Amino acid sequence: MNKLFKKLLITATAILSVICYSTTAAFAAGFDVNNDDSVSVNDVTYLQNALSNFAEDTKLDLNNDGRIDVNDVSFLQIEISNQSVENNTQISISTKEYCKNVGDTFTISVDTNNDVNEITFTSSDSSVAKIISTEKSLAKVKVNKVGNATVTIKQCNKIITTKVKVEKAKCIDVSEWNGDINFSKVKNAGITCVILRAGYGKDPNQEDNKFNEYYRQAKAAGLNVGAYWYSYATSVDAAKAEVRNCMKTIRGKEFDLPVFLDVEEYRQAVLPRRTLTDIISTFCDGVKGYGFDVGMYSAKSMLVDSAYPDELASKYLIWMAAPNNSYNELPPFVDIHQYSWKGKVDGISEKVDMNYIYNLNY
Incomplete structure (x- = not known):
């Protein structure tokens, strides 16, 4: 033989x-x-x-x-x-249900005795829980909306599932006027998200004096971080200049939440609705072109009376200030509700803006 x-x-x-x-x-x-x-x-x-x-x-x-x-x-x-x-494949996970807040990213880890065959992960509702990457026995999941989803995990003919329950996120927005902040205490107080003012306007040297410090500290504390740019633009050209100025400040940083345009100046409120809508779109599209998720912030009255909110909501996230309204009283296109300007949070000595985030999907 x-x-x-x-x-x-x-x-x-x-x-x-x-x-x-x-x-x-x-x-x-x-x-x-x-x-x-x-x-x-x-x-x-x-x-x-x-x-x-x-x-x-x-x-x-x-x-x-x-x-x-x-x-x-x-x-x-x-x-x-x-x-x-x-x-003979055997797969298992230690957590049968994840309870998360909008904006969170987490990892599902699978135990398996099979190192040969691929593991697949699928979500029953990607708008609630989106699988953003996989590597061997791990899946990274981003939760973007209040709701429930089931993640199904399969290897060969073995299938297991885990539930993902997503609640609204507690969020603050801050600028240099909030002074020194202990972001670890903020996190321990139940806040999961923070939106930082990056700067304002179209001219050089208009970066928020606390932006970089806040960014480092909030990231280190494990908070989900976003940014906003305060606008003075009254024309499309001015909006383009604000995009350039904003990008000088935020480029190279990684955000868990979108970059928002803050529109609340009286000089903007009295513009024609078409003009203000085009200004907002110009800024948001410009920032989006650099790879950032985007949205816009304004007071309820200004957005509804001075722009075309349905048009904007079809393209961008809407963050609305309405301290005297409940979320159920707001237009259905609102994704983030600023419900108070007088919040008190451990780690911040001054009053702070309070928000709930319900959705981060366009």
Whole structure:
């Protein structure tokens, strides 16, 4: 007997001896070469005899290389070994339900005894829980809207699920006027998101004096961070200049939340509705062109009376200031509700703006 063939035969026999055989349905088609309705060491013996007799039965060319030789035994060994791994796969996760807030990103980790086959992750509602990346037994998930979703995890024929429950996020927005902030205390107080003023206007040297400091500290505290740019623009050209100024300040930073245009100046409120809507669109499209998620902020009266809110809501996130209204009283297109300008949060000595984030999907 050929030494190579004998070695492969011994290896295949050893592997086959530990496989729990059922029927050929559990294995790839064509492995039951002796047609006895099972796949076992007898198929290897059958191959051995066929090779000894120089058989030319094309069905024995298991690796489809145009020849019937010892390589087909090797192929049979590997395929049955792989399918043994598949049939004996066990997967599990330690967390059956995740409770998160809008804006959070988290990782689902799967325990598996199978390092060969790919694990797939799917979400029942990507608007609520979106799978943004996978790597081996890990999936990174971003939650973007209040609601519920189920993540299904599959490896071979094994399937498990975990639920994702998403609540509104408690958010503050701050600028240099809020002074020194202990962001760790802010996080411990139940705040999960913060939107920082990056700067204002179109002229140089109009970066918020606390922006970079706040950014570093908020990130270090584990808060989800966004930014806003206070606008004075009364023309499309001025809005373009504000985009350039904003990008000088925020480029290179990574945000968990969008970049918002803050529109609240009286000089803007008295512009024609078409003009103000175009100013907002120019800024948002400009920032979006640099790869940032975008939105706009304004008071309820200004947005509704001085612009075309439905048009803007079809393209951007809407953050509305309405301290005297409940969320249910706001227009249905509102994604973030600024419900107070007089909040008190541990870690901030001054009064602070308070918000709830309900949705981060365009």
